[in-house]
Amino acid sequence: MAQQIIFYVLAVIITVFSILAVTSKQIIRSATYLLFVLLGTAGLYLLLGYNYLFAVQIAVYAGGIMVLFIFAILLTNKPGENVKTELPIRRIVAGLTSLAGLAFCGHIIYWNVKKISVLTEMADITPQQLGRMMMGTDKYQYLLPFEMISILLLACIVGAIMVARKR
Amino acid sequence: MEFLTSFFSGPVPVEAYLAVSLIMFFAGVYGFLTRKSMLMILVSIELMLNAADINFVAFNRYLYPGQFEGFYFTLFTIAIAACETAVAIAIIINIYRNLTSVEVGNLDQMKE
Numbered sequence: 096m097a098q099q100i101i102f103y104v105l106a107v108i109i110t111v112f113s114i115l116a117v118t119s120k121q122i123i124r125s126a127t128y129l130l131f132v133l134l135g136t137a138g139l140y141l142l143l144g145y146n147y148l149f150a151v152q153i154a155v156y157a158g159g160i161m162v163l164f165i166f167a168i169l170l171t172n173k174p175g176e177n178v179k180t181e182l183p184i185r186r187i188v189a190g191l192t193s194l195a196g197l198a199f200c201g202h203i204i205y206w207n208v209k210k211i212s213v214l215t216e217m218a219d220i221t222p223q224q225l226g227r228m229m230m231g232t233d234k235y236q237y238l239l240p241f242e243m244i245s246i247l248l249l250a251c252i253v254g255a256i257m258v259a260r261k262r
Numbered sequence: 263m264e265f266l267t268s269f270f271s272g273p274v275p276v277e278a279y280l281a282v283s284l285i286m287f288f289a290g291v292y293g294f295l296t297r298k299s300m301l302m303i304l305v306s307i308e309l310m311l312n313a314a315d316i317n318f319v320a321f322n323r324y325l326y327p328g329q330f331e332g333f334y335f336t337l338f339t340i341a342i343a344a345c346e347t348a349v350a351i352a353i354i355i356n357i358y359r360n361l362t363s364v365e366v367g368n369l370d371q372m373k374e
Contacts, residue, residue: 102274106282113286113309117293122302129305132286136312139279143323145333155340160308160347167351168301171358181296189295193288200288204280217327228330237334244341251345259352261359 102142109135120177126164133157144217147225279320287313300354300364304347311343 109132116128137152181189232238290309297303315336322332358364361371 099274102278106278109282110285113289116309117289117297117302117306122299125302125305129308132309133312136316139282139316140319143319145319145323148319148333148336151337151340155344156308156312160344163347163351164301164305167354170355171301171364181298186296189292192295193292196291197284197288200284201281204277204284208277208280217323220330220333228334235329235331237338240334240338244338247342247345251349255348255352258349259355 098142101138105135105138105142108132109139122168122172123165126161126168129164130157130161133161147220147222276320276324279316283313283316283320286310286316298365298367300350300357300366303366304350304354308343308347311339315339 112128112131112135116125116132119125119128133152133156137149137157140152141149228236229241230236230238287310290306290313293306293309294303297306318332318336318339322330326332354364357369357372361368
């Protein structure tokens with residue numbers, strides 16, 4: 096019972112704030128609504144039992160990416176200026192496109208996904224298992240993507256400094 | 263009333279998670295198509311990436327609770343999203359320095 100109530104509260108929060116984030120007139124408010132959406136997503140991870148993912152989502156998204164966003168907004172935006180949108184006719188077309196996509200995918204989900212609501216017991220994941228799965232090379236172990244991510248992060252740091260520095 | 267009690271009594275079905283991520287994804291699509299500021303387009307992209315992450319985790323938990331493929335995919339997706347945001351914001355700040363504006367309509371001045 097408690098789980099259902101928490102889920103529906105989080106669902107309402109995510110829905111309302113994601114729609115507000117793309118329709119708000121002021122860009123800094125929009126970033127704040129995005130922060131609430133990210134925190135609601137972290138709550139869904141916790142509800143599903145993935146505690147490590149919850150921590151990563153809070154630390155990386157709500158901590159790191161939001162700080163980047165807010166710094167970029169404050170650096171590039173004049174205060175009190177409203178954000179510009181496309182012409183009204185293009186907004187209507189975009190709204191119709193996304194509503195059509197929503198209806199199409201909703202139809203597919205409603206008719207094709209079986210009503211799976213049995214939450215079987217999850218194999219509990221300990222930090223030792225997590226580290227072994229991340230550093231192993233057997234089946235269901237992920238050393239190669241882990242190393243690729245580390246190289247990608249290095250390239251991203253170098254690239255960001257090269258692009259953003261003053262000439 | 264009976265509908266409400268049955269709605270709240272059973273466990274949460276997987277479609278509920280899919281519906282939440284669906285709404286989030288198409289809110290992102292709407293923002294991507296309507297906003298002019300590049301930062302707002304980036305916010306919309308983050309919304310879409312998060313919707314995909316919720317789908318991975320929900321399918322992993324409901325269909326294969328003993329395995330962790332969706333879990334690791336989401337973990338790596340979050341890392342890639344962090345990289346992508348950092349580079350995109352560096353590019354946006356560089357564009358702002360050259361054009362003093364971050365609107366997509368002005369970007370064709372870059373080639374001059």
